[in-house]
Structures are given as C-alpha cells and as structure tokens.
Amino acid sequence: MSERVVPPADRRRRRPTKQGVVLSEELIVSTALRLIEEHGADALSVRRLGRALGADPSSLYRYFRHADDLMLAIADELIGRTLRLWRPTGDWQEDLRDLGLKMHAGALAHPRAAVLSSCRVTGRAHEIQAVETILGVLRDAGFPDGEAVRIYHAYVDQALAFGALDSAAIALPRAAREAEASVWRATYARLPADTHPHIAGTARHLVADMGRSSYPAALDLLLSAAAARLQEIRARQERPVPDRI
Amino acid sequence: MSERVVPPADRRRRRPTKQGVVLSEELIVSTALRLIEEHGADALSVRRLGRALGADPSSLYRYFRHADDLMLAIADELIGRTLRLWRPTGDWQEDLRDLGLKMHAGALAHPRAAVLSSCRVTGRAHEIQAVETILGVLRDAGFPDGEAVRIYHAYVDQALAFGALDSAAIALPRAAREAEASVWRATYARLPADTHPHIAGTARHLVADMGRSSYPAALDLLLSAAAARLQEIRARQERPVPDRI
DNA sequence: ACCTTACGACAACACCGTTGACCTGTTAAA
DNA sequence: TTTAACAGGTCAACGGTGTTGTCGTAAGGT
Secondary structure: OOOOOOOHHHOOOOOOOOOOOOOOHHHHHHHHHHHHHHHOHHHOOHHHHHHHHOOOHHHHHHOOOOHHHHHHHHHHHHHHHHHHHOOOOOOHHHHHHHHHHHHHHHHHHOHHHHHHHOOOOOOOHHHHHHHHHHHHHHHHHOOOHHHHHHHHHHHHHHHHHHHHHHHHHHHOOHHHHHHHHHHHHHOHHHOOOOOOHHHHHHHHHHHHHOOOOOHHHHHHHHHHHHHHHHHHHHHHHHOOOOOOO | OOOOOOOHHHOOOOOOOOOOOOOOHHHHHHHHHHHHHHHOHHHOOHHHHHHHHOOOHHHHHHOOOOHHHHHHHHHHHHHHHHHHHOOOOOOHHHHHHHHHHHHHHHHHHOHHHHHHHOOOOOOOHHHHHHHHHHHHHHHHHOOOHHHHHHHHHHHHHHHHHHHHHHHHHHOOOHHHHHHHHHHHHHOHHHOOOOOOHHHHHHHHHHHHHOOOOOHHHHHHHHHHHHHHHHHHHHHHHHOOOOOOO
16 A cells, blocks of 8 residues: 555645545634534534535545544644643632633534544644643643643543533434433432432532532642642641651 | 334333244343453444344344443443442552443443443443442542542543543554554654654653553552642641641 | 233334545646 | 656455344243
8 A cells, every 4th residue: 555645755746636625634623623523523523524624524534544643633623722821920729710711611512523522632733732831830830740641631631521521412313412401410419318418408509510510629629739738848847757767 | 113112111022033042131231241351342243143142133222222321321331340340448548549440441341332431421320329429539538528429530530531532543443543653653663853852752662651541640649649649638727726626 | 801001123214424446636746 | 748657546356343123942930
C-alpha cells in the first residue's frame, strides 16, 4: 500500500471531489463536528462523513490513517476552542475553577463530541498547550513537581469525566431524560421512612440537588483539598522537619 | 412482529437450542460477563454471544429488546455484586474510600457495561439500596442533610464518571491504547525546556503518573475536602455551646 | 387430542471500517 | 514544452455488526 496518508507538507490537494468539494484536514474535522452536533455521535461514521462531504468514504483515508485518527483530531479542535476562551488572572485556585467550568461547559455545548473524545490523549498541538498551561499554574502556585502532576491529572480527568457524564445525560432521548428526572420525585421521594430513613430524611434535598450537575461541587471540593495540601507544604517548608528522630 | 420479548411470567422456555443449551435471561447475562472477562470488551457482540451460547444470534432477541437492554441487565448485576463485596467498618472516610474503589474496579472489569450504565438512574432495588447506604454513612458521620446530599451527589457522580472514563480507555482497540501510552513517552517527554518548561520539568512524573487512573487520587482529594468541611461544621456546632462533649 | 403460542432457526437487510486496484489531473523538473 | 511522478480521487469488495420478518416445532393448558 506504500503509504496512504501523505504528510501535510507534501500535500498538493488539487482535484476537487466528484461533487466539487476540495477536501482538506480542516474541512473534514469541521464537517465531522457539524455532523455530530446535528445528528448525534453515533451519526458519525466514515461513510456518512464521506456522504456529507460529497466524497467517497475511502477518500478520507488519504487524510487520516483510520477512524480513530479522525476522533483525535476532533478532540484536539475542541480543546483549542476552550483554551482560547480562558483568561487567567493569576489566582491559581480561581483560574483553575474558571477553566474547569469552561471545559465542562464546552463539553456540554458539544455533547456528542465530548462523549467520544473524553478518554483520548491526542498528543496534538492544542492538548500540549493545555497541559503546559495547567501545569504552569500549579507549579507557579508552589506545588512541588510530583504533587503538581498528581493534582493536574486528577483535575483534568475530573473535568473530562464529568463533561462526558453530563453530556451523555443530555444526549439521551428526551423521553428517557424526563423519565429519569421523575424517578427522584416519583420513586425516591416517596420511599417510607421506616425502610429508608436516610432517603426519606433528605428527600427534599435530593429532589432539588439530583437534577443539577454535581461538577461545580466536585470541582470545589477538589480545589479546596488542593489548597489545604498547599498550605501544608508551605508550612513544612518554613518550619522544616519539626521533631523527628 | 407483535412483541418479540415475552414478559418473564409467560415464559415456558422449553426447547433447547440446536447445540443442546437451554437459554435463560440469567444464562445469557452470565455468559456475556464471562465473554467480556475472557476475551476483552470488544469481544462482546450479539453474534459472538450467540455463538458462545450455541444459539442463533436472533434468539437473544427473545430475551432482550436490543443490545442496550442486555448491557443494562449486566450493569444491574454489577451493582449488586459490588455492594455485596463491601464491608463497612464504621469509619466513614475509610468506608467511602473502599466503596468508591470497589465501584471503580467493578466498572473497569466490565467496561462496556460501565459506559452504558453510568449516566442512567434506574430506580431499581440495588440502586436504591446504594443511595440509602451512602447517605446513611454521611449522616451518621455528622453531615447535615443538605451537605450530605451535596457530597453524596459529587461522590457518586465522581465514581460513575471516572468508571466510565477509565472504562472507555480500556475498551479502546489494543493498538490505540498502546499508542496513547507511548504519546507520553515519545511526545511529551521529549518537548524542549525552552518552549515547554513545565512539561519538561515534570516529564519524569508525567510518564509515571499518566499511565495510571487518577481516580484514587481524585477520590482522596474529595474525601479529604469533605473531612475538612465536617471539622468546620463540628467546630461551629460546639462553639455556641462551649462545654459539650 | 387439540389449539395456542413461546421460541429457536434461517435468511436477509442495511450499516460499518478498511483495503487494493485503478485512474486522472497537477506539478516539478528536464 | 514535454514528460514522468505521484497526490489524491473513485470503485468494488471483504468481513464484520445489530436487527427483523418469517416459519416450523415442541411444549403447555384445556
């Protein structure tokens, strides 16, 4: 097969497709995103994408080695869009809070894409930039390297994981989503106190809370734990090894 | 087609399959679980399952309306198994840590089921039992109702979200998974210090840390933040009434 | 002994990702 | 200006997937 995908430098990209479209990596990615937004994540297939582009499905293999490559390109595009919106202030906790909420919001804005890109490491430009930025915020705040990486990892994965989780909930068929919401009212809130005392005792809070995303709460918990850890570290640096034989 | 799936009450389940197996909902679910465990997540397809059972694939549609239904049945079975493994000790933080890790491990053992079930509220017996149990742990620890629900929600969603995230990573085709691992070594660890100082400065930690799941770390952060919150609450309760043991 | 019907088997459908072969127009070099 | 190389399009085919309409048959209930 020699090599199907030609490195971008050697591209000449001349002949338009049979329906007159001139393909390019960018056009393919953006069309894929549009397709996902309009018809859901499972509407994205090589064949459908080809049809949407007015090209033969096999043409896409001139640009991506396989469908997975395409997914990574889509994921990276989303990271870039989110990062471009973010404006850091210098307060590490506030900045990470803001970025986390923006990533989460970005995922919710593209529910279908978020679900399939959440678990991938792309190693592409935008992702690298994001890693560098977040690590910088943590190290500048004073976290030692090992701790910074540990917290970075938990922070990013939590944002991705909740993004995917809440996206999946949003992407459910409308009927299913309403059914879920009513389960808390109709089933949980009506359990008798003698068999389920804790549910019955907190029913009011459950109905109010379970309809919303818990990401903001989880994010705050994570950041406050990190802040506590940072204070510990600073204290130890100032008063090195108090009493230890 | 009238209705393909017959309600369990009306089942007669007599004729064995051509290869002599007598099908049942339980047999199908357990065989599916075995198949996942033995040959990986992508080994589970209706056709393969049929082959493993010695039955025609279409026969399975007498028991489940579609493949999703089967996944949910598997997921429900998993909730039950996880709860049955858990042995609370009375130390709320340790108990929630243990349960969280067990839920996460359960999800990883059955990636496809975890992905599908993570965002759904079933309102079924096992789920209700889990809600009641976790809320009980938090209230007994001393969290007021509103706080208990807030933390319960973040805790459960975190377990589900990370379970789904890490499951999705595991469910990737083998080649893609290995590619991901090597990205940290081959791409990130080789970025020059002048353009990416923070990545270069922590490369050693990144390579070591990013290959693992960050759920244990994220769980610990959440629980320690909750513990800090609880101390605050207790302190506030004790101050208005100074002498109180 | 007879209906009824649960349920297994079969064949077919529409889709999927992917590949090898072929062809064609552009482009860089001679 | 001619020409050879080749990027990049199309086509056909392979083996996989979930799902359904149809039919036959054996096991119940009466």
